[in-house]
Amino acid sequence: MAYSEGLAVTTAIKRRRRTDFGNSSMITRSQTLSAARNAVLHTTELLENILYFLPMKDLLFAQRVCTEWRELIQRSVPLQEALFLRPRELGVYWRRIKSLDMQYKLVKINKEEFSRGQKGEVFKAAIPNPLLCKIDVFGKSRAKNERPHNAWFKHRPSALYPEACWRNMLIAQGPSCLFEYYFEYQREDRKDPCWTDCRIENIIFPECAKAGNVVGLVEEIEAEGHFVEWDGHVLRFPRLMFTTEEELEIDVVG
Structure with missing residues (x-):
């Protein structure tokens, strides 16, 4: 026991x-x-x-x-x-070529090759701000897109708030240039609702390319009593190719 x-x-x-x-x-x-x-x-x-x-x-x-x-x-x-709060020089260049199967491709080139290239064939890389812009709205690749230098500005519901932090963000990251901002609006004194006017502004990038600067142009029109339709606001960057962060590391993009 x-x-x-x-x-x-x-x-x-x-x-x-x-x-x-x-x-x-x-x-x-x-x-x-x-x-x-x-x-x-x-x-x-x-x-x-x-x-x-x-x-x-x-x-x-x-x-x-x-x-x-x-x-x-x-x-x-x-x-x-x-965060697109400070400009960044990407230093990436592309050439658009047609391959043997008649498909367009983007091939990475150096700065010297870019300087010798022809307009419409060579491009500097740029990245749109994903919070403010969108690309490929037609579902085409960059190589096949007839407007690779275009980005579409998104409508921001918080645009009415002056303190919104995105107002201090750049609309893109890319080299210094002069770009166009295009949007349409309906004048208050127009009787025909189908008739619209448009405004095209040349903006210095990156000095005046914060979102607040861009939205400020719309707010000027709205302050005059006109109605601005947010669909179709186009940002056109000549000789640039909008791309993604991932594609910057790739030598060939289809």
């Missing part, structure tokens, strides 16, 4: 030690992971790299996490460029 009780006590002690060890191991592992995470998030270079690869909307929301994150985003050149 005594032997059985002693064996039971010994077994219970061993079981408890195993349980305590297991819990201790889990706690230690959790503490290690927490410490590692905190070390990463408090290392400026690592945090900056993590934030850089966030989608644009998430990067905007990241500014609300804490003061440290907001200050980092505000002083980081790459992050300010990612």
Whole structure:
């Protein structure tokens, strides 16, 4: 009887030690992971790299996490460029060629080849602001698109709010140039609702190419009592080819 009780006590002690060890191991592992995470998030270079690869909307929301994150985003050149709050020179050039199967392709070229190329065949790369502009509205690839230098300005419901942060964003990232902004509106004194007027403005990029500048032109027309239809607002950048961040790393685009 005594032997059985002693064996039971010994077994219970061993079981408890195993349980305590297991819990201790889990706690230690959790503490290690927490410490590692905190070390990463408090290392400026690592945090900056993590934030850089966030989608644009998430990067905007990241500014609300804490003061440290907001200050980092505000002083980081790459992050300010990612938010289109600071101009960025892409330095990428394309030539549009027709392949043997009669399909158009874009081939990456250097700056010297671009300078020797003919208008309509060579282009500088530009990236539209995804929050403000859209491209490929006709479902065509860049190589086949007859208007690769056009982007369509989106209607922003928050356009009425002067404090909206997107007003300080550039509408695109690309080289310095003079671009056109085209939109249509209906005059208040017109009797025929089908008759519209249009406005074409030449804008210096990037100096005057913030979203607030562009929307300001619309607001001038609206202040005169005219109705502006938001569909069909076109941004035309001569000799540019609107592309994506991913395509900048590709040598040939179909």
